[in-house]
Amino acid sequence: MFEFIDTAVTGDQFLLALYDTLIMVSVSLGFGALLGIPLGIVLVLCRPGGILPNVALHQILNPVVNILRSLPFIILLISILPVTRWLVGTTIGTPGAIVPLVVFIAPYIARLVESSLLEVDDGILESAxxxxxxxxxxxxxxxxxxxxxxxxxALTTATIGLLGATAMAGTVGGGGIGDLAITYGYQRFDAFATLTTALVLIVIVQLLQTFGTRLARRIRRE
Structure with a gap:
């Protein structure tokens, strides 16, 4: 009389979720860097005392960056749903998550780039x-x-932050590891799925941080 339904997550579903997460991170990071790095450079150049001081431009860009950075990702994601639908035609799945992820990470990268460039010794600029x-x-x-x-x-930190945001996108059907954790781990009370997704995210973060730290150390020695 009753049909048994297997609610356990399968290996194929897990691999697909991991693939979606990597796509979201890589595409969002690419577009976010294209926007955030130039924005960070402009913030440094046009700041008071910068190479090309422009008070008006700085007073416009600085608050915009601060506002976007102050919004928690889940609120930002919901707030720009109409924009996301207009740009990609959907608000769910991997395509629907990429737009808010870009909006989230671009100002974050801009601030990190600004901070890194401000560390450059004034003597370097004087030499130039x-x-x-x-x-x-x-x-x-x-x-x-x-x-x-x-x-x-800075980019390593941004990538790790972006990975965490992709997990939160799963709460609204954004796809990826986060969606898998919500659908199977939380809604179906699958402790194994929850634990597995958490461990995978931890491993990815550790790999990213190790790679970024070693690459930065190598560049510093050169």
Whole structure:
């Protein structure tokens, strides 16, 4: 009379969720870096006392970055649902999660880049100025190489933060490991699925941090 339904997560489902998570992280990080790195550079250049001080531009960009960074990801995700639907045609699944993830990570990267570039010694900038370097040359040949190690660590931190955000996207059907944990681990009381997803996320974070730290150390020695 009763049909048994197997609610346990399968290996194929787990691999698909892991694949979706990696796609979300890589695509969101790529677009977020394309937006965040230039934004961080502009914040450094146009700040009072910067190479190209522009008070008006800085007073516009700085609050916008602060506002976007102050919103918890889950609130940001819900707030821009109409924008997400307009851009990608859906608000669920991996495509629906990528848009809010980009909006979430871009200002975060901008702040990390800004912090890294502000650590560059003033003597480096004075040397660039003495050599007659243009603004672009100062950024490309002096500031970015000098801050390379710090930038690597900054992007590593951003990637780990993005990984955590993809897990939260699962609460609204965003796909990936987070969605698997909610659907099977929480809603179906599958402790094994919850534990497995948590361990996988921990392993990924450890691998990312180890890789980023070693790469930054190598660049610093060079």
């Amino acid at each position: 100025n003495a050599m007659g370097a243009s603004t672009f040359q100062t950024i490309w040949h002096f500031m970015l190489p000098e801050a390379a190690s710090s930038l690597i660590l």
